[in-house]
Amino acid sequence: MRTAGPIVQVRELHKRYGAVTAVQSVSFDVIRGEIFGILGPNGAGKTTTLEMIEGLRRPDGGTAVVDGVDVRRDPRGVRAKIGVQLQEAGFFDRLTVEETLTLFGAFHRRSAQSGRLIDRMQLGEKRRAWAGSLSGGQRQRLSIAVALVNDPQIMFLDEPTTGLDPQARRNLWDVIAEFRQEGRTVILTTHYMEEAQRLCDRVAIMDHGLIVALDTPRALIREHAPSITIGVTVTQGQASFETLPGVRDVKTQDGEVRLSSTDPLQTVHALMDLNRQGSVHFQQLRVEEGTLEDVFLQLTGRRLRE
Ligand SMILES: Nc1ncnc2c1ncn2[C@@H]1O[C@H](COP(=O)(O)OP(=O)(O)OP(=O)(O)O)[C@@H](O)[C@H]1O
Ligand SMILES: [Mg+2]
Numbered sequence: 001m002r003t004a005g006p007i008v009q010v011r012e013l014h015k016r017y018g019a020v021t022a023v024q025s026v027s028f029d030v031i032r033g034e035i036f037g038i039l040g041p042n043g044a045g046k047t048t049t050l051e052m053i054e055g056l057r058r059p060d061g062g063t064a065v066v067d068g069v070d071v072r073r074d075p076r077g078v079r080a081k082i083g084v085q086l087q088e089a090g091f092f093d094r095l096t097v098e099e100t101l102t103l104f105g106a107f108h109r110r111s112a113q114s115g116r117l118i119d120r121m122q123l124g125e126k127r128r129a130w131a132g133s134l135s136g137g138q139r140q141r142l143s144i145a146v147a148l149v150n151d152p153q154i155m156f157l158d159e160p161t162t163g164l165d166p167q168a169r170r171n172l173w174d175v176i177a178e179f180r181q182e183g184r185t186v187i188l189t190t191h192y193m194e195e196a197q198r199l200c201d202r203v204a205i206m207d208h209g210l211i212v213a214l215d216t217p218r219a220l221i222r223e224h225a226p227s228i229t230i231g232v233t234v235t236q237g238q239a240s241f242e243t244l245p246g247v248r249d250v251k252t253q254d255g256e257v258r259l260s261s262t263d264p265l266q267t268v269h270a271l272m273d274l275n276r277q278g279s280v281h282f283q284q285l286r287v288e289e290g291t292l293e294d295v296f297l298q299l300t301g302r303r304l305r306e
Pocket of ligand 2: 046047048087158
């Protein structure tokens with residue numbers, strides 16, 4: 001039976017390890033069918049948060065309700081409903097890919113056919129290869145196949161694309177977007193801002209155990225990094241770019257003048273006028289929006305590791 005409202009409700013989750021507060025009153029809702037991202041640097045508390053929701057770590061306070069099941073009361077009930085890809089998946093080196101999936105399938109009452117999972121995760125060539133012989137990217141795909149073994153409606157992926165090359169990362173983004181198309185809900189963690197921006201419907205930015213902002217990537221950027229950068233490559237002449245309408249800041253980098261503007265339309269108009277009057281000639285003009293990296297910097301004063 002489908003319950004109305006959010007599919008996951010997280011309320012005031014709290015976890016301490018001795019003097020370290022790993023997660024501090026974290027609350028959020030996840031909407032059915034969305035890709036929800038938790039973005040933050042190393043040690044932010046992403047894995048701890050995920051594992052408390054998954055019923056794998058006991059919170060010191062607060063709770064999470066997953067598709068109607070309260071994880072503090074019934075962690076097994078939660079685990080039966082979800083698919084989990086752990087940050088550090090342990091496989092038996094001397095089991096083949098196929099045997100690994102059969103083994104994990106045996107833990108569940110409902111299990112998907114291993115052959116289909118293997119095809120889906122493009123591991124066909126490695127069907128009979130030992131898990132211990134897989135490359136990093138293949139291991140990653142096997143761990144997602146394992147997460148799919150009980151055909152879950154809700155999937156938790158902990159840094160699914162870490163360690164992958166850009167091509168493999170894009171492929172995995174396609175696979176994750178397919179889960180959404182199938183109506184599954186995906187909750188993932190990442191420290192790649194580009195991944196959060198491109199893949200996630202909504203993003204919670206986490207730092208030092210706290211959620212510091214939560215919204216769609218677009219809304220986060222609009223609110224916390226509204227400046228637009230306009231890059232101009234000047235070939236001739238000079239101008240006092242600082243005085244152009246909308247311009248808040250001017251920097252020169254790699255032979256390009258970079259104007260930070262709060263009114264890009266006005267700034268571009270003024271630049272075009274300068275060009276037409278012949279006082280300055282420029283070769284190229286580039287307009288760049290803010291990124292989640294800028295949002296993180298704005299909120300925490302630090303950069304996210306890429
Ligand atoms: N079992 C544990 N015992 C003691 N401290 C822990 C334990 N697990 C996590 N921590 C601490 O809790 C904090 C949050 O860790 P967590 O693994 O949740 O971060 P993370 O955001 O997933 O980081 P990463 O990006 O490196 O995976 C860190 O300071 C970490 O050292
Ligand atoms: Mg982690």
